[in-house]
Amino acid sequence: MPGAVLSSRDMIGRLVAFDTTSRESNLALIAFVQEYLEGWSVGSDLVYDRERRKANLYATIGPAEKSGILLSGHTDVVPVDGQVWDGDPFALAEKDGRLYGRGAADMKSFIAVALALVPEFLARPLKTPVHFAFTYDEEAGCIGVRELIAALKQRPVRPSACIVGEPTLMRPVIAHKGKHNLRCRVHGLEAHSALAHEGVNAVEAAAEIVAYLKSMARRKRDQGPFDPAYAPPYTTIHTGVIQGGTALNIVPRDCSFDFEFRNIAADDPATLLDEVKRYAATTLLPEMQSVSPATGIAFEEMNAVDGLDMAPDHALVKLAQSLTGANDTGKVSFCAEAGLYQEAEIPTVICGPGSIEVAHKPNEYIDLDQVRRCESFMRRLIDHLER
Numbered sequence: 001m002p003g004a005v006l007s008s009r010d011m012i013g014r015l016v017a018f019d020t021t022s023r024e025s026n027l028a029l030i031a032f033v034q035e036y037l038e039g040w041s042v043g044s045d046l047v048y049d050r051e052r053r054k055a056n057l058y059a060t061i062g063p064a065e066k067s068g069i070l071l072s073g074h075t076d077v078v079p080v081d082g083q084v085w086d087g088d089p090f091a092l093a094e095k096d097g098r099l100y101g102r103g104a105a106d107m108k109s110f111i112a113v114a115l116a117l118v119p120e121f122l123a124r125p126l127k128t129p130v131h132f133a134f135t136y137d138e139e140a141g142c143i144g145v146r147e148l149i150a151a152l153k154q155r156p157v158r159p160s161a162c163i164v165g166e167p168t169l170m171r172p173v174i175a176h177k178g179k180h181n182l183r184c185r186v187h188g189l190e191a192h193s194a195l196a197h198e199g200v201n202a203v204e205a206a207a208e209i210v211a212y213l214k215s216m217a218r219r220k221r222d223q224g225p226f227d228p229a230y231a232p233p234y235t236t237i238h239t240g241v242i243q244g245g246t247a248l249n250i251v252p253r254d255c256s257f258d259f260e261f262r263n264i265a266a267d268d269p270a271t272l273l274d275e276v277k278r279y280a281a282t283t284l285l286p287e288m289q290s291v292s293p294a295t296g297i298a299f300e301e302m303n304a305v306d307g308l309d310m311a312p313d314h315a316l317v318k319l320a321q322s323l324t325g326a327n328d329t330g331k332v333s334f335c336a337e338a339g340l341y342q343e344a345e346i347p348t349v350i351c352g353p354g355s356i357e358v359a360h361k362p363n364e365y366i367d368l369d370q371v372r373r374c375e376s377f378m379r380r381l382i383d384h385l386e387r
Contacts, residue, residue: 003039005119008371009099011112013092015075016101022076022140025053029075033057033115033134040118044132047151049144054136056148061121062129062385067160069385070131070346072145072337073111074138077103083362098365105354105366110165113353113374117382126385131159138337141181141303145337149344158346161316164338165352167359167366170373172320172329173350177230177262178307179335180269183300184209184257184280186244189292191251199251200288200295203244206255209297210239212279213259216272225266229331235267236333258302262333265309273299308338308348316347323380324351324373332356351377 006014018029034044037059044059062068080089080102087093089102099109111134121130136144152158166173186206191199217237226233237259244255261269280297288295310317312329321327334356341348353370 002119003036006116008109008113008116008375009094009368011116012099012101012104012109012366012371015108015112016092016103017090019090020076020103021079022137023079026075026136027053027055030055030057030134036115037118040122042118042122047148049136049147054144056136056144057132057134058148058151059132060129061118062126064129065157066129067157068129068131069381070133070159070162070341071110071114071165072133072135072162072341073107073114073165073352074135074144074337075108075111076137076139077106077108078139078360080362085362089364097368099368099371100363100365102364104364105167106356106359106364107166107352107354109354109366109371110352110374113371113378114165117375117378120379121382124382124386126382127387128385130381130385135337142305142335142337142340145340149340153344160346161319162338162341162346162348163320164336164341164348164350166332166334166336166338166350167352167354167356168330168332168350169355170324170351170353170370170377171326172317172324173332174308174310174312174317174329175229175265175331176308176336176338176350177235177264177333178269178339179305180261180263180273180301181303182259182261182273183302184259185298185300186255187294187296187298188251188253188255188288189295190253193249193251196251198291200291201251202255203252205284205288205297206242206244206257208284209276209280210242210257210259213237213239213276216275220267225264227264227266227331230264230333232333233264235261235263235272237261237272262335263307265307269304305335306339306343308336308342308350310342310347310349314347316349319384320349320351323377323384
């Protein structure tokens with residue numbers, strides 16, 4: 001007996017209904033997908049996180065002994081906390097040619113279309129297989145895909161190319177910026193604020209480093225280097241979180257803050273970090289340690305994703321253009337799993353339905369026309385794999 005036949009719209013609704021906010025487990029969604037694939041006699045493997053609260057799913061349709069094209073998408077979504085929605089974010093709503101729901105654009109619709117077309121993949125004698133990879137915790141730093149890639153390296157056959165279905169309005173994207181998340185910890189010396197000269201103010205030292213990072217950000221904005229294919233066309237530097245101090249009348253002993261580099265290929269994030277460290281070590285630390293040698297400044301990298309940078313004339317890029325009918329390609333400033341696949345020597349492009357402009361926002365949506373365009377893309381891919 002064949003499995004359940006679901007339209008793309010119905011499958012989008014099924015997937016959106018699972019609250020897979022990154023802080024939650026995605027296992028219910030993964031179990032649904034696994035059962036759906038089993039209904040079509042398609043086996044799948046799971047790669048769990050350490051706590052077995054989350055899992056990546058990997059499946060193949062077509063000759064398993066051959067390398068094929070991987071369709072990859074993340075199952076997690078960002079929180080809806082504090083956002084004002086017109087309806088339930090986890091109940092798909094249709095209005096004026098749009099489907100509304102958390103993850104509708106980013107990026108459950110791509111996964112849904114791939115799954116809805118499983119019967120069509122199976123109905124054709126594919127000479128080259130298609131692989132599915134549905135991952136966890138992309139929004140938390142592309143965590144799950146790292147475990148999946150490690151598992152793929154142990155397989156006798158792994159994909160020869162990858163298409164990551166992040167929302168690009170079905171335009172092939174050949175590059176994304178790198179993203180490096182860092183934390184700075186400043187350790188000072190407590191004192192009564194009336195005797196501030198006897199202490200080392202960790203908050204103020206941290207603030208000076210933050211101000212220096214801002215000066216670097218302005219320099220990148222004004223002097224580059226530039227890549228006009230990106231918006232903005234330069235490396236950005238941003239401080240997002242800062243914590244320190246206990247009371248106004250206490251010179252704060254500790255302060256920490258988190259910052260990021262989103263770099264274009266012309267900028268090396270290690271060089272950027274070295275500049276910040278050099279400023280802290282030569283400008284701030286001597287004054288701090290003249291009061292107390294126990295004071296210090298430490299930096300740590302919390303998460304890093306290298307940028308994607310595919311050659312415009314690569315065979316996979318040309319294939320993506322033929323599948324979409326696009327004459328051009330693009331670059332995006334948001335980070336994706338694509339850079340990690342490329343780092344693992346799997347050529348990768350990004351191409352998926354919907355717009356990143358509505359992702360992460362209340363009333364996130366996807367146009368039904370984008371869903372239809374993604375279906376056409378998949379059907380052309382089937383034609384390609386059959387040859």
